[in-house]
Amino acid sequence: MSDQITYPDVVQWAIPFFIAAILAEFAWIAIKGRGGRYETRDAVTSLIMGAGNVASGILLGFVAWAFFMWLWALTPLDLGTSVWVVALCFVLDDLRYYWVHRFGHRIRWVWASHVNHHSSQHYNLTTALRQTWTYTFTFMMVVRAPLILLGFHPAMVLFCGGLNLIYQFWIHTEAIGRMPRWFEAVMNTPSHHRVHHGRNARYLDCNYAGVFIVWDKLFGTFVPEQEDEPVDYGLVHNIGTFNPLRVAFHEWVAIFRDVLRPGLTLRQRLGYAFGPPGYSHDGSRDTSGQIKARHLARHPELRGTAGFGQPDRPSARPAEEQTL
Amino acid sequence: MPLEVMLALVIGGIAGIALLLHLSGRSNQRVLTPEIAREEWRRHFPDDMIVDVTLAHDGHAALMRTETGPGLLWALGADTVARHLMDFDWLDHPKGLEIFFHDFGAPRVLVRLDETERRHWRHLMEPA
Ligand SMILES: [Zn+2]
Numbered sequence A: 001m002s003d004q005i006t007y008p009d010v011v012q013w014a015i016p017f018f019i020a021a022i023l024a025e026f027a028w029i030a031i032k033g034r035g036g037r038y039e040t041r042d043a044v045t046s047l048i049m050g051a052g053n054v055a056s057g058i059l060l061g062f063v064a065w066a067f068f069m070w071l072w073a074l075t076p077l078d079l080g081t082s083v084w085v086v087a088l089c090f091v092l093d094d095l096r097y098y099w100v101h102r103f104g105h106r107i108r109w110v111w112a113s114h115v116n117h118h119s120s121q122h123y124n125l126t127t128a129l130r131q132t133w134t135y136t137f138t139f140m141m142v143v144r145a146p147l148i149l150l151g152f153h154p155a156m157v158l159f160c161g162g163l164n165l166i167y168q169f170w171i172h173t174e175a176i177g178r179m180p181r182w183f184e185a186v187m188n189t190p191s192h193h194r195v196h197h198g199r200n201a202r203y204l205d206c207n208y209a210g211v212f213i214v215w216d217k218l219f220g221t222f223v224p225e226q227e228d229e230p231v232d233y234g235l236v237h238n239i240g241t242f243n244p245l246r247v248a249f250h251e252w253v254a255i256f257r258d259v260l261r262p263g264l265t266l267r268q269r270l271g272y273a274f275g276p277p278g279y280s281h282d283g284s285r286d287t288s289g290q291i292k293a294r295h296l297a298r299h300p301e302l303r304g305t306a307g308f309g310q311p312d313r314p315s316a317r318p319a320e321e322q323t324l
Numbered sequence B: 001m002p003l004e005v006m007l008a009l010v011i012g013g014i015a016g017i018a019l020l021l022h023l024s025g026r027s028n029q030r031v032l033t034p035e036i037a038r039e040e041w042r043r044h045f046p047d048d049m050i051v052d053v054t055l056a057h058d059g060h061a062a063l064m065r066t067e068t069g070p071g072l073l074w075a076l077g078a079d080t081v082a083r084h085l086m087d088f089d090w091l092d093h094p095k096g097l098e099i100f101f102h103d104f105g106a107p108r109v110l111v112r113l114d115e116t117e118r119r120h121w122r123h124l125m126e127p128a
């Protein structure tokens, strides 16, 4: 297969559709008086984050591209460009997305990039566009290496990744309740992804899927939306700014401040950079597992219900015992 | 897509949506009552025991006293943000008090207070 193979940059071409869909969702909410909330500065910040994401792709995309083309030169395999290969590539790239997204919530270095997608307390179609500017610095492009080494052309892999992101656009809405049963069983939906954006203890660290929710069911991270527990959107510690630069970089700044604190051991410094979000050397912060454990301490009746399956140990344990 | 077309779409799209939201009243700041302030604080810090609530007269901020110390709750657009008053500085401001958290994601809050309120808040914010 030639190295000159090109696919359309689908995310750029989707921009007019994104704008039209946002206007339609807003009109729906305004007319019906339900199905979501819009706020001017929140929406503008989300849209600027989306524009910045495209710009960062144009400016920094060459890093990942050079890495992929290097792998492509190494591999003896070439699966070609048939429709079935593209379909398989799409499914496997969605599996790749699941793991990158899961790392994005469990490793603070990757979370620093992904956190901004969760930094709005709103959940509407503009939230879908609140995307990272700093993905390149997470080095998560390495998770795509197996796909390219298996013989999927880098351009095809990026094309599938673009389609994946476009799919995820429409699920960022409260205007759609539930899809048909079979669809909810296989596909990521507004209902499943609302849960992913929740800061409720029950809803932390679940539903990492991009397109197919089956990955969460397979790997034990699926939590269904509960009728009796509305999703509280945003971060455990919500940010107090609409400034896009602060939204893009706040967690990176926080990491560097923590890592450079005087008097820490190397292990503790590594914990602040690569441990789970909420790691602290002195037990002064809570990880998601500790937040769930605290919630269960207040509501013991919830033990064993969705999202509270395997609670981590409570945070009252001595600091020395904290592991990465 | 040609870069000029994309830029025009992006800038026009953002400006248009911003205008539409603003003109349809979506720029209003959250207004707190003591009950809402308590509810919101518990949402942000479910472990805290609230002692009392002091609202700013415009309803856009509240000084919360909890059993573990004072905290500030303030309106951020239609929502609220909360921080404990632990690692912070404040300055007098012609319109009230300016509070600085050493937090890149929540750097500064301007709480609008009249003269009487300002004195009271300064007293409440002092560490015990
Ligand atoms: Zn996420």
Ligand SMILES: [Zn+2]
Binding pocket: A117, A128, A172, A193, A197
């Ligand atoms: Zn999302």
